[in-house]
Amino acid sequence: MDPKIVQTILADDQLQTLKQILKLQESMVPQGEVVGQGTGESVVGEKYIPFTKPYFSVQIVNDGPSEVDIGVNHKLRNMHRMKVGETYKIDMPVAKIFGIYVKVSGTGAATVRYPGYY
Numbered sequence: 001m002d003p004k005i006v007q008t009i010l011a012d013d014q015l016q017t018l019k020q021i022l023k024l025q026e027s028m029v030p031q032g033e034v035v036g037q038g039t040g041e042s043v044v045g046e047k048y049i050p051f052t053k054p055y056f057s058v059q060i061v062n063d064g065p066s067e068v069d070i071g072v073n074h075k076l077r078n079m080h081r082m083k084v085g086e087t088y089k090i091d092m093p094v095a096k097i098f099g100i101y102v103k104v105s106g107t108g109a110a111t112v113r114y115p116g117y118y
Helices: 003-027
Strands: 040-044 046-055 057-065 068-072 080-082 087-091 097-104 109-113
Touching: 040 046, 040 097, 046 057, 057 068, 057 097, 068 109, 097 109
Parallel strands: none
Antiparallel strands: 040 109, 046 097, 057 087, 057 109, 068 080, 068 097
16 A cells, blocks of 8 residues: 555544544533523422533522432432532532432422533
């Protein structure tokens, strides 16, 4: 095979790899947009709230009237109890927050807000 053809094929392969790396790097840079600023979600019992895009950061506010347990991405991992009026902030170096899991304490209901940053 002609060495110039092999060199062209290898260069094209390297270009495709570089494009994939650049796309991955772009997904790791925050776009600087805050979403869900005034969004309140009413929860009775348990509820998973998925986000439309993965977040770098989310600030969860429990507006009550009940306490809630919060999990990020998964209901069984690292649950955090939030009292009424409490704010809980989660920051990650990469956009890996896909949603929050909310479980209301007892038989009550609660409203949570979750402004996020992606």
